[in-house]
Amino acid sequence: MTIDRNWMRVALRLAKAAGEAGEVPVGAVVVDDSTNTLVAVGENRRERDRDPTAHAEILALRDAGRALNSWHLTRCTLYVTLEPCPMCAGAIVLARLGRLVYGADDPKTGSVRTVSNLPDSRVSNHRLTVFGGILETECRQQLQQWFDRTRKRSPQTPNRDAG
Numbered sequence: 205m206t207i208d209r210n211w212m213r214v215a216l217r218l219a220k221a222a223g224e225a226g227e228v229p230v231g232a233v234v235v236d237d238s239t240n241t242l243v244a245v246g247e248n249r250r251e252r253d254r255d256p257t258a259h260a261e262i263l264a265l266r267d268a269g270r271a272l273n274s275w276h277l278t279r280c281t282l283y284v285t286l287e288p289c290p291m292c293a294g295a296i297v298l299a300r301l302g303r304l305v306y307g308a309d310d311p312k313t314g315s316v317r318t319v320s321n322l323p324d325s326r327v328s329n330h331r332l333t334v335f336g337g338i339l340e341t342e343c344r345q346q347l348q349q350w351f352d353r354t355r356k357r358s359p360q361t362p363n364r365d366a367g
Contacts, residue, residue: 205338208305211235211283212339214242215307216346218260219285222247223350230347232260232284234268234277237302243280244268260284261292265299278302285343287314287336293322296332303333307343 211233218231227248234244246264250256261284269275281303288296288306293315296304309318316323317336324331 207240208283208335208338211281212285212305212307212343214245215260215283215285216339216342218245218247219343219346222249222260223346225252227251228347229350230260230284230286232264232282234264235281235283236272237279237281243271257291259289259292261288262295265295265301269299276300281305283338286310286347287316287318289313290315290320290322297323297328297330300330301332303335305335305338307337307339308347309336309340 214233215231218233219229220231222231223229227250230248232246233242235241236243244264244267246260246262246267248260249258249263261282264282265277268277268280277299279302282296282301283305285307287308287310288304289310290313304316306316311318313319315321316334322328323334
């Protein structure tokens with residue numbers, strides 16, 4: 205559990221950087237479980253890259269595949285500050301990720317436990333271990349504070365989803 209908290213703190217720092225850059229503050233790290241070493245990181249970049257798929261999880265998984273020279277990430281854990289959306293949950297399954305650890309539940313689009321459960325559904329050809337609620341309070345507060353600040357600055361801006 206201490207190891208999970210430590211890696212989630214790294215993801216929280218990435219999320220903070222994303223928020224400071226005008227992105228929804230979500231951060232992700234991929235760790236090699238056999239060595240407990242960092243393989244890849246990601247932070248939301250949808251606004252900066254003008255890319256709807258530039259979620260923290262997707263970017264981290266892409267870089268992990270390149271770093272490990274394999275799309276099979278069975279010996280890896282993905283730490284992410286927010287429960288993955290449908291796209292990211294699908295990518296996690298397709299990457300054959302060994303383990304997922306996330307911070308805050310996403311009541312709008314959470315597709316691992318909250319709204320739906322893609323990894324355990326009949327459409328999934330891979331099962332993985334999932335732990336939610338690691339540093340949940342910190343992860344949720346970071347998101348809520350960012351949304352509060354963003355809405356106060358620009359009340360006409362359409363509501364962004366968390367992705």
